Amino acid sequence: MLFLFLGFRQGAEDQINSTIRKSYGDIRLTARGDRSLKEVKQYLCENYDRYLERTASQLSLQGVRLTGSGNYRESRIVGVREDYFRWLGDSIYWKSGGPPEPRGETPVSPVNGVLEKSYAKKLNLKQGDTITAVYESVRGATGKLRIQVSGVFIGNRFQKGGKLFLPLKTVQELTGETGKIDLVKINLVRPTEVNLDRIASLVSDKYRMTASVSVRKWNRDLTYSTIFSRVWALMGVILVLSALTIILVLSLGIYDTFYLDLRSRAEEISTLLTYGIHHGKLYLLNFLEITILLVLGGGAGLLLALTIALILANIPLVKNFSYLFIVLGGPFLQFSLFTPDLLIGFGVTSLAAYFASCLSLRSYLRGDVAEIVD
Amino acid sequence: MIELKGVTKTYELGEAKVQALDEVNLELSKGAFAGLHGPSGSGKTTLLRVVGLLETPDRGSYTFRGEELTGKSHGERSEYRKRYFGFIFQTFNLIPELTVYENVEIPLMISETGGDKREESVNRICEEVGLGHRLSHRPGQLSGGQMQRVSIARALVKGPELVLADEPTANLDTETGNGIIELMSEMNQRHDNSFLFATHDPTITDYLEEIRTIKDGRVRS
Numbered sequence: 001m002l003f004l005f006l007g008f009r010q011g012a013e014d015q016i017n018s019t020i021r022k023s024y025g026d027i028r029l030t031a032r033g034d035r036s037l038k039e040v041k042q043y044l045c046e047n048y049d050r051y052l053e054r055t056a057s058q059l060s061l062q063g064v065r066l067t068g069s070g071n072y073r074e075s076r077i078v079g080v081r082e083d084y085f086r087w088l089g090d091s092i093y094w095k096s097g098g099p100p101e102p103r104g105e106t107p108v109s110p111v112n113g114v115l116e117k118s119y120a121k122k123l124n125l126k127q128g129d130t131i132t133a134v135y136e137s138v139r140g141a142t143g144k145l146r147i148q149v150s151g152v153f154i155g156n157r158f159q160k161g162g163k164l165f166l167p168l169k170t171v172q173e174l175t176g177e178t179g180k181i182d183l184v185k186i187n188l189v190r191p192t193e194v195n196l197d198r199i200a201s202l203v204s205d206k207y208r209m210t211a212s213v214s215v216r217k218w219n220r221d222l223t224y225s226t227i228f229s230r231v232w233a234l235m236g237v238i239l240v241l242s243a244l245t246i247i248l249v250l251s252l253g254i255y256d257t258f259y260l261d262l263r264s265r266a267e268e269i270s271t272l273l274t275y276g277i278h279h280g281k282l283y284l285l286n287f288l289e290i291t292i293l294l295v296l297g298g299g300a301g302l303l304l305a306l307t308i309a310l311i312l313a314n315i316p317l318v319k320n321f322s323y324l325f326i327v328l329g330g331p332f333l334q335f336s337l338f339t340p341d342l343l344i345g346f347g348v349t350s351l352a353a354y355f356a357s358c359l360s361l362r363s364y365l366r367g368d369v370a371e372i373v374d
Numbered sequence: 375m376i377e378l379k380g381v382t383k384t385y386e387l388g389e390a391k392v393q394a395l396d397e398v399n400l401e402l403s404k405g406a407f408a409g410l411h412g413p414s415g416s417g418k419t420t421l422l423r424v425v426g427l428l429e430t431p432d433r434g435s436y437t438f439r440g441e442e443l444t445g446k447s448h449g450e451r452s453e454y455r456k457r458y459f460g461f462i463f464q465t466f467n468l469i470p471e472l473t474v475y476e477n478v479e480i481p482l483m484i485s486e487t488g489g490d491k492r493e494e495s496v497n498r499i500c501e502e503v504g505l506g507h508r509l510s511h512r513p514g515q516l517s518g519g520q521m522q523r524v525s526i527a528r529a530l531v532k533g534p535e536l537v538l539a540d541e542p543t544a545n546l547d548t549e550t551g552n553g554i555i556e557l558m559s560e561m562n563q564r565h566d567n568s569f570l571f572a573t574h575d576p577t578i579t580d581y582l583e584e585i586r587t588i589k590d591g592r593v594r595s
Contacts, residue, residue, distance in 0.1 A: 271467040274428060275481045276456025278449060 002349060003305035005246050006341045008312075009239050011334035025185030027200050028214040035210045037184045040203060044186065048199060053187040110148035125149050247345050251352035258290070258353045262360035269364060279365055283358065290357055294350050309335035375404045375536065375568055376425060381434035383420055383591075394420040395431065396591040402570060404535075407562045408584035409571035410593075417591040418572035419540055425570060426459055426538045427451040439535070456485050460529030460567075462558075464541035466521040468513040468528075474500065475509040478527045485532055495531050502564070503527045503557060519550035523557065530561055536568045543575055555581045 031037050044052065110130050115123075125131065130148045188195050200215040262269075272282065313335050383395040394417045402408055410418045423429040424436065427443065430451075436443045443454065460481075468477050475496055482492045500506050503523040513521055522542060529537050539558065543551030555578055562569050571578065579585050587594040 267465070267467050268469050271461075271463075271469070272480070272484065273452075274426065274455060274459075274461045275484050276452045276454075276459075277484045278452050281484075 001301075001305075002246065002250050002345050003302050003337070003342065004308055006243065006345050007305055007309055007335045007337050009243055010338040010341055011336040012235065012239060013338075014336045015334050021187055021191070026188050026191045026196055026215070027186040027203070029184040029186070029203060029211045030214070031183070032210060032212055037211055040207045040211050041184050043206070044199070044203070048202075051188055051190075051195065051199065053189045110146035112150035113147040115149055120149065243341070243345070247348050251349050254349050255352040255356040258356040259360045262286070262357050262364070266364060269361070282365070283361065286357055286361055287354070290350075290353050294346075294353060298346055306335075375406075375439060376400070376402045377435075377437040378425070379435045379437075381421075381424060381431040381436065383417075383424060383429060383431050393591050395424065398434070398588075398591070398593050400425075400586065400593055402536075402568060402584075404568055405562070405566055406568045406570070406584055407559060407582060408569065408586065409573055409579060409582040410586050410588050411573060411576075411579055412588035413574055416588045418574075418588055420591075421588065421593075422538050422540055422570065422572045425536075426461060427454050456481075458535045460532070460534035460537040462522070462525050462529045462537065462539035462542045464544045466513070466518075466525045466545075468521055468524055470513050473510050473512055474505055474516070474524050474527075477513070477524055478531050481528060481532045487532070496527075499527045499531045502530075502561070517550075518546050519553060522546060522550075522554050526554070526558060526561065530565060530567075533565065534567060536570065537562075539569060539571045541573055541575075542571065543573070543578060548577060551575065552577065552581075 029037055029040060115125060120126070123131070127149055130146055133145050133147055186199070188199065196215050200213050203211060204213050269282065378398055378400040381395055381398040381400075382393070385392045385394055398417075398421060400421070410421060412418050420429065424431055427446070431444065434444070438454070438458070443451070446454070469480075472480075478496045478500060479492060482495060487495070497506070497509075500509055503526055505520065505523055505527060508516065508520065513524070516524065522545075525542075529539075537558075542558070543554055546554060558569060559581055561567075571582065573579070
């Protein structure tokens with residue numbers, strides 16, 4: 001039970017780490033001025049591919065925010081009435097308004113787009129529907145675009161808001177920046193400090209005029225204090241408190257069991273004592289017995305935990321629960337054994353066993369439970 | 375072989391004091407087959423525990439093989455028990471997880487007797503008490519009489535000078551009890567050791583060479 005819990009606790013933490021790394025990248029390259037990072041990315045992929053876990057430009061869809069600010073401020077898709085989105089608040093900036101265009105007015109075949117859930121709900125759109133949007137780029141180009149809803153994006157609390165995702169190629173065409181990649185997120189296979197510094201240094205030296213390099217050294221404090229600080233803090237508190245609770249409850253249970261177990265063997269101990277066993281040897285025997293029990297029990301427990309974890313890790317979580325785990329990388333529970341966790345958990349419960357047993361034996365030897373008179 | 379003079383033992387139960395032994399005098403010669411007879415609560419077991427060095431008297435002296443034992447430390451008393459005493463209990467006190475052989479082997483393991491000698495001693499004594507064919511059985515597979523035989527074998531395996539038996543037939547029927555007493559009598563003669571019983575069973579007293587009556591913590595005769 002302890003191993004199972006600690007395994008899933010560590011698994012959840014690994015999933016958080018994985019999500020953060022995927023979202024943020026170990027190294028983040030942004031273009032200087034109007035320059036593109038296409039060449040930089042190509043150089044990295046050709047020369048250091050074995051060090052790279054993934055790069056963000058491998059994604060086929062590019063997010064486009066409907067607001068006038070944010071990471072994609074050079075791309076705007078407009079063409080719906082402002083009051084449809086009033087619920088989103090004052091941060092929304094609209095270039096122009098108007099209801100969705102009727103079908104058939106634009107002869108161009110539709111492009112696939114992915115809508116954020118709340119957006120789709122407001123417009124009463126579902127997968128397969130087609131809408132026509134009026135767009136205007138920052139360079140002043142305007143036009144109409146037919147978009148077929150190929151999917152609905154359900155964002156977590158950090159990804160909410162009126163978003164529309166379009167193929168990268170379409171966005172590049174609309175913004176007139178066909179060949180431009182202005183953001184590359186890189187994850188390393190082994191994000192050690194040395195590896196991070198090495199890749200970051202290479203890019204900085206070679207492409208000083210093109211890219212600005214932001215290195216996210218794989219440091220929890222640094223990463224969690226940025227975008228995921230509240231999630232991490234909450235999850236961290238829950239996971240640590242749960243771990244402490246289960247270790248405490250288990251330790252008390254083990255303490256009780258071992259204390260009573262020795263008491264129930266008073267007859268056996270008294271027999272050994274009558275035949276002249278020394279107290280020191282009795283403690284030693286007791287210590288050896290508990291050690292053997294803990295090693296065998298720990299091994300069996302670990303095996304059982306791994307078996308149960310293997311089964312549980314293949315069962316998808318129910319919808320509501322898996323929504324929570326989007327942040328953690330669900331919908332499957334992840335199991336991961338982390339040595340310090342195991343050592344602490346196993347160590348504390350083992351100490352409880354040794355302590356309870358020694359206390360019980362000491363109490364017996366001091367005559368607290370001795371036969372009084374016949 | 376043993377001599378107790380003016381031995382007194384009092385237990386404190388909260389504010390109440392129970393005088394278990396009151397100025398007890400007792401002598402036991404080598405090779406004796408003797409018993410302490412008395413009703414329940416008379417102090418038989420306490421006296422047996424004092425003789426067996428499991429309890430220390432509040433007052434009085436205890437001499438064993440000419441040596442004064444009162445005031446000995448825990449460790450010294452353990453050494454004496456290990457070398458000179460054997461114990462037989464009313465409830466047999468066998469370890470249920472161990473076989474007959476392993477149960478009998480316990481005193482030899484505690485006294486760190488070597489492997490070959492240990493094996494030879496266990497096999498010999500088990501044969502003597504009639505359990506040679508039951509060595510691999512566990513206590514749960516034995517009858518009450520057989521369990522007490524294991525207990526006797528365990529008490530005798532290391533060749534003690536004094537065997538203390540606390541109500542050894544109390545959990546047995548009369549016929550089996552008589553068999554056990556006869557066995558102990560035979561062992562007493564064969565091994566030339568001494569036996570001291572605590573019992574309130576009058577049928578046992580027929581087999582005893584010496585009987586001391588104990589009542590309210592005092593030895594009467």
